Amino acid sequence: MNTVYLVSSLELIHADKESVYLADALQKREITTKIVCWDDPNIDWNKADLVISRTTSTYFQNPSKFLIWAKQVEETTTLWNSYPVMEWNINKRYLLHLQNNGVQMPETILIPKNTEQPIQSILDMIPWGDFIIKPSIAAGSGGLRRFTKDDSEFENHFKKLNRYGFIQKYSFGDYKFLPCDTIIQPFIPEILGNGEASLIFFGGEFSHCMLKKVKLGDIRAHPAFGGEISIYEPSEKEVEVALSCLELVGYPTEYARVDMIPTDSTPLIIEVELLDPNLFFNYLPETVESFANHISNYLNR
Numbered sequence: 001m002n003t004v005y006l007v008s009s010l011e012l013i014h015a016d017k018e019s020v021y022l023a024d025a026l027q028k029r030e031i032t033t034k035i036v037c038w039d040d041p042n043i044d045w046n047k048a049d050l051v052i053s054r055t056t057s058t059y060f061q062n063p064s065k066f067l068i069w070a071k072q073v074e075e076t077t078t079l080w081n082s083y084p085v086m087e088w089n090i091n092k093r094y095l096l097h098l099q100n101n102g103v104q105m106p107e108t109i110l111i112p113k114n115t116e117q118p119i120q121s122i123l124d125m126i127p128w129g130d131f132i133i134k135p136s137i138a139a140g141s142g143g144l145r146r147f148t149k150d151d152s153e154f155e156n157h158f159k160k161l162n163r164y165g166f167i168q169k170y171s172f173g174d175y176k177f178l179p180c181d182t183i184i185q186p187f188i189p190e191i192l193g194n195g196e197a198s199l200i201f202f203g204g205e206f207s208h209c210m211l212k213k214v215k216l217g218d219i220r221a222h223p224a225f226g227g228e229i230s231i232y233e234p235s236e237k238e239v240e241v242a243l244s245c246l247e248l249v250g251y252p253t254e255y256a257r258v259d260m261i262p263t264d265s266t267p268l269i270i271e272v273e274l275l276d277p278n279l280f281f282n283y284l285p286e287t288v289e290s291f292a293n294h295i296s297n298y299l300n301r
Contacts, residue, residue, distance in 0.1 A: 001030060001031070001032055002032065002049045002050070002299045003031075003032040003033070003048050003049050003050075004031055004032070004033045004034075004048060004049065004050045004051075004052065004295065004299075005033075005034050005035075005036050005043075005045070005048040005050070005051045005052070006019040006022060006023060006033060006034070006035045006036070006052050007035075007036055007037065007051060007052060007054055007055075007056055008035055008036070008037050008054060008055040008056065009037050009038055009055060009056050009057065009058040009059075010037045010039050010040060010058075012055045012056075012057060012058060013035065013055070015055075015172070016035065017281075017282065018054060018055065018278070018279060019035045019055065020035070021281045021282070021288045022054070022281070022288055022292060023035060024288075025288045025289055025291075025292035026292050026295060026296070028292075029292060029296045031295070031296065031299065034048075038053070038056050038066065038069050039058065039069075045072070045073045045076050045077055046076045046077060048077050049077065049078065050077065050078050050080065050295065050298070050299065051077055051079050051080070052079075052080045052254075052255075052295070053070075053079070053080065053081065053086070053275055053276050054276055055276055056275060056276045057139040057140065057275075057276055059090065059139075059276075060137050060138050060139050060142070060177055060178070061175070061176065061177075061178065062178075063090055063137050063178075066086075066090070067083075067086065067087060070083045070086050070087075071083050080254040080255065081251075081253055081254055081255065081274050082251055082252070084250075084251045085249060085251045085252075085253060085274050086275055088249060088250070088251070088274075089272065089274040089275055090137060090275060091136050091137050091180070091181065092134075092135075092136040092138075092181075092183055092271065093110055093136055093181055094272065095108045095110075095183065095271075096108060096110055097248060098248060098272070101248050103241070103245055103248070103269050104241060104267065104268055104269065105268050105269040105270070106185040106186050106188055106268055106270075107185065107186060108183060108184075108185050109125060109183070109184040109185070110136065110181055110182070110184075111158075111162060111181065111182045111184065113162060113163075113180050113181050113182075114162065114163055114179065115162060115163075115182075119154070119155045119158065122158070122184075123149055123154075126149065126184055128186040128187070129148055129149060130146070130147075130148055130186065130187040131147060131148075131184055131185060131187055132144060132145065132146050132147070132184070132185055132186075132187050132219070133145060133147065133154075133157065133158060133161065133182055133183065133184050134161070134182075134183050135161045135177060135181075136180050136181035136182065136183050137177075137178065137180040138177055138180075139276075140168070140175075140222055140224050141220040141221075141222040141224065141225060142168040142175065142177050143157075143160075143161050143166060143168060143177055144219075144220055145157055146187050146219050158182060160179075161177075161179065161180070162179055162180075162181075162182045163179050164179055165177055165178050165179045170224050172224075187219070188261050188268060190261050190262070190263045190268075191214060191219060191221065192214060192219070194261060194262045194263065195211050195212055195213040195214065195227075195261075195262075196211070196212045196214075196259055196261055196270060197209055197210070197211050197212075197232050197238060197259070197260050197261075197262055197267070198212060198257050198258070198259050198277075198278075199234055199242045199257065199259075199260070200255075200257050200277075200279055200280070200287070201242070201243075201246065201253065201256045201257075201258070202254070202255055202290060202291050202294045203252075203254055203294050204243075204246060204252065204253060204256075206234075206239050206243075207287055207290055207291075208231075208287050209232045209233065209234045210229050210230065210231060210232055210280045211229070211230050211231070211232035212227040212228070212229055213227060213228045213229075213230070214227060215228070229280070229283065231283060231284065235262075235267075237266070237267065238260060238262065238267045241260065241266070241267050241269065242258035242260065242267075242269075245258055245272050246258070249272070249274070253274055254294070254298075255277070255291065255294075256272065256273070256274050256277070257272075257274075257277035257278070257279065258271075258272050258273075259271045259272075259273065279291065
């Protein structure tokens with residue numbers, strides 16, 4: 001009998017409902033399943049035939065440690081997604097790779113961590129009057145904010161993201177984020193009306209899609225900040241653009257979530273989530289079965 005480990009983290013396992021849904025679906029298929037934590041030093045990863053990263057978002061607190069964990073797991077068993085995929089995806093500098101390969105997305109500027117550039121020279125680089133900044137290693141929209149060039153708070157927030165680190169307050173607790181490369185993009189006003197579409201793929205095949213609408217007065221579509229979620233039927237163009245991103249990863253993706261802003265002209269890619277994306281099983285229970293079938297088919301090859 002095969003054994004699958006669904007991986008959470010010590011801080012998040014209490015809220016990891018998606019892994020519970022998936023574990024139930026796998027056990028119905030006579031696959032032994034355990035929910036474990038990547039940061040638990042007592043886990044013997046060699047006992048699993050397949051290890052799947054599910055709610056490991058605390059990687060942003062120590063990305064180097066997380067990648068060391070992923071590499072060690074892959075040396076003993078099969079890891080989904082694979083270590084090369086995680087290494088590619090853990091820092092949002094991958095957005096530059098997508099941009100340089102013609103993916104339709106908000107133009108992206110990346111300022112390296114601990115930059116010595118004066119704030120004024122950074123502002124001079126920004127061609128937009130209305131823009132967002134966010135850390136390149138983050139989860140849950142941590143650190144994402146909207147600014148204009150004359151906003152007096154910009155310098156302070158930029159330095160937190162880029163040099164000092166910051167605390168993001170959530171309803172479920174406060175989390176410290178490390179300083180890292182900083183991403184600057186134009187603010188896309190369609191996010192306020194159209195929201196953000198999240199397209200889910202299993203084994204490179206489209207599965208389902210959800211739409212996240214921002215709360216009035218906010219720009220963040222993440223449910224942690226009041227984003228409203230509903231089922232969404234993407235256009236052929238939106239699926240095509242999402243697949244073009246996955247092709248640029250350079251390695252197979254066993255599960256993926258591609259986030260985009262639908263616009264009248266073309267969908268604009270926001271992020272590609274390959275480490276531990278929310279798959280929205282609670283909104284479409286049949287999709288749990290689809291992912292469980294994908295896992296079972298792999299194990300039975």
